[in-house]
Amino acid sequence: MSKVLSRLTFGLALAVLSQPLAALAATPADTVITGGPIYTADDARPKAEAVAVSAGRIIYVGDRAGAQALIGPKTELIDLKGASLYPGFTDSHVHLDGVGDRELTLNLEGSHSAAEVAARVKARMPSVKPGEILFGRGWIETGWPEKRFLQASDVDAFSADTPILLERADGHALVANTAALRRAHIDATTKAPFGGAILKDEHGQLTGMLVDNAMSLVEGLIPAKTDARRKEALKVGMQVEVRYGWTGVHFMSAPWADVLALEDMARTGEAPLRVYSAVDLKDAPKLFASGPRSVGDDRITTRAIKLYADGALGSRGAALFEPYSDAPGVTGLLRYSAETLAPVMAEAAKDHIQVCTHAIGDRGNAMILDLYAAALTKAGPDARWRIEHAQHIRPVDIPRFAKLGVIASMQPSHAIGDLHFAAARLGLDRLTGAYAWKSLTDTGAVVAGGSDAPVERGDPMIEFYAAVARKDLKGLSGPGWRPEEALSRAQALKLFTANAAFARFAEKDLGTITVGKRADLTAFNVDLMTAPEADILKGKAQLTIVDGKVVYRAPGA
Numbered sequence: 001m002s003k004v005l006s007r008l009t010f011g012l013a014l015a016v017l018s019q020p021l022a023a024l025a026a027t028p029a030d031t032v033i034t035g036g037p038i039y040t041a042d043d044a045r046p047k048a049e050a051v052a053v054s055a056g057r058i059i060y061v062g063d064r065a066g067a068q069a070l071i072g073p074k075t076e077l078i079d080l081k082g083a084s085l086y087p088g089f090t091d092s093h094v095h096l097d098g099v100g101d102r103e104l105t106l107n108l109e110g111s112h113s114a115a116e117v118a119a120r121v122k123a124r125m126p127s128v129k130p131g132e133i134l135f136g137r138g139w140i141e142t143g144w145p146e147k148r149f150l151q152a153s154d155v156d157a158f159s160a161d162t163p164i165l166l167e168r169a170d171g172h173a174l175v176a177n178t179a180a181l182r183r184a185h186i187d188a189t190t191k192a193p194f195g196g197a198i199l200k201d202e203h204g205q206l207t208g209m210l211v212d213n214a215m216s217l218v219e220g221l222i223p224a225k226t227d228a229r230r231k232e233a234l235k236v237g238m239q240v241e242v243r244y245g246w247t248g249v250h251f252m253s254a255p256w257a258d259v260l261a262l263e264d265m266a267r268t269g270e271a272p273l274r275v276y277s278a279v280d281l282k283d284a285p286k287l288f289a290s291g292p293r294s295v296g297d298d299r300i301t302t303r304a305i306k307l308y309a310d311g312a313l314g315s316r317g318a319a320l321f322e323p324y325s326d327a328p329g330v331t332g333l334l335r336y337s338a339e340t341l342a343p344v345m346a347e348a349a350k351d352h353i354q355v356c357t358h359a360i361g362d363r364g365n366a367m368i369l370d371l372y373a374a375a376l377t378k379a380g381p382d383a384r385w386r387i388e389h390a391q392h393i394r395p396v397d398i399p400r401f402a403k404l405g406v407i408a409s410m411q412p413s414h415a416i417g418d419l420h421f422a423a424a425r426l427g428l429d430r431l432t433g434a435y436a437w438k439s440l441t442d443t444g445a446v447v448a449g450g451s452d453a454p455v456e457r458g459d460p461m462i463e464f465y466a467a468v469a470r471k472d473l474k475g476l477s478g479p480g481w482r483p484e485e486a487l488s489r490a491q492a493l494k495l496f497t498a499n500a501a502f503a504r505f506a507e508k509d510l511g512t513i514t515v516g517k518r519a520d521l522t523a524f525n526v527d528l529m530t531a532p533e534a535d536i537l538k539g540k541a542q543l544t545i546v547d548g549k550v551v552y553r554a555p556g557a
């Protein structure tokens with residue numbers, strides 16, 4: 001284990017243990033919180049009436065009377081006014097830069113048709129200066145009357161000279177208009193790079209749709225981010241997160257420049273959110289060289305790399321053993337070969353760097369489990385490598401997660417979006433191992449919960465609801481949704497608290513409301529343990545507290 005990490009974990013353990021707990025609790029608290037149900041996610045004491053905090057740490061969890069003794073003249077009293085308190089909610093899979101960019105660029109979320117996307121793009125055109133490109137993201141064709149992907153011809157009529165790139169919500173495909181295709185020298189004869197696809201219509205003409213690695217063909221059109229713009233996106237992204245009630249995120253595919261920007265912001269007190277980052281493959285050598293790193297008393301920690309096995313189910317990029325049920329002969333894309341991934345994993349194992357690999361299809365998941373099994377013999381039993389999404393797994397592969405100590409990092413909202421078309425893509429039989437978070441939990445695997453924002457909205461209430469209800473936002477489900485994969489409320493709470501903490505090696509410090517841990521806390525105006533399912537979706541964050549400081553307070557809370 002590296003020096004940085006041993007300081008992080010052992011230093012803290014000593015600081016806490018060297019003082020008896022009674023002494024910790026004898027000083028007046030900085031903050032005492034009461035006035036609503038408190039759910040700790042700590043099996044030793046699942047419920048409490050009061051929490052006291054001093055110097056950013058929890059010093060008391062118990063009944064109101066006990067907390068009374070800790071109130072001094074300077075103690076701040078927080079009344080939950082009936083809201084319920086939880087360990088700080090953590091989103092275990094977020095693209096923080098994308099969450100900020102979504103606010104700062106054309107946001108196409110919630111478009112109900114290709115025609116609506118076109119109208120929104122057209123409305124934006126007058127603000128695009130000559131020579132600039134227009135970048136939008138967030139469209140998803142599920143439920144569109146056109147029953148097809150977006151295509152260049154939807155926007156070509158009003159964008160003769162302006163390149164337009166419109167990314168699908170899952171980030172695994174984009175549509176380039178004809179001006180963008182021309183600028184990037186892509187025509188009907190262009191060969192797609194490995195792990196990518198350039199879609200054509202039945203006449204062999206480009207549709208504009210570039211899938212997975214083919215998106216790199218137009219990357220050069222996007223102007224490089226300035227440092228100021230990068231920080232602006234991160235700042236806006238962090239504000240969005242704390243408003244939702246997230247105290248922490250695991251930032252997936254973090255560009256190295258973003259890691260440095262976040263570290264800067266932590267030093268100057270501009271990082272209200274706790275961020276654990278997994279850097280992109282191209283930046284992996286930089287993290288291997290630096291080793292695990294942490295700034296601002298664990299506010300910004302970077303200890304992981306993000307790899308990709310395959311694409312996404314919606315765009316038929318997820319790698320399957322058998323062809324897609326609705327596309328004969330198509331089995332999806334492996335984005336990197338085993339030969340490319342294995343040496344990277346070996347290096348990570350040597351350098352104590354956690355590996356987080358995107359895998360959606362059953363073939364993608366199996367390939368990564370095989371590669372992990374080989375690499376983990378060198379990384380040791382506590383490497384805690386993760387598979388991101390772990391969406392569709394052969395039943396025979398489900399127990400391998402627990403056996404290998406591989407964490408399944410899953411996004412419940414993906415299931416309730418995808419299950420509308422997953423039966424078409426996979427057929428009912430193959431849905432047995434799809435979004436199987438209960439089966440994974442039952443076999444002893446740690447399942448960490450997240451949203452994949454901006455692919456999904458990033459609202460913890462939607463994620464919690466999806467995990468326990470396994471119905472869409474209107475309360476509907478269909479054949480193959482497998483309600484038996486729903487989690488109990490207590491299990492779902494752990495997805496976003498205790499399990500999220502374990503998935504970033506921070507269970508000694510985070511994840512439960514327990515004396516000695518950091519005071520990262522979230523209050524919602526809904527009791528997630530008892531509210532009727534539909535009411536969960538009406539919940540809103542009331543208070544977001546990081547290291548004992550209120551970083552978001554809802555109006556009136």
Ligand SMILES: [Zn+2]
Binds near residue numbers: 252452455
């Ligand atoms: Zn993602």
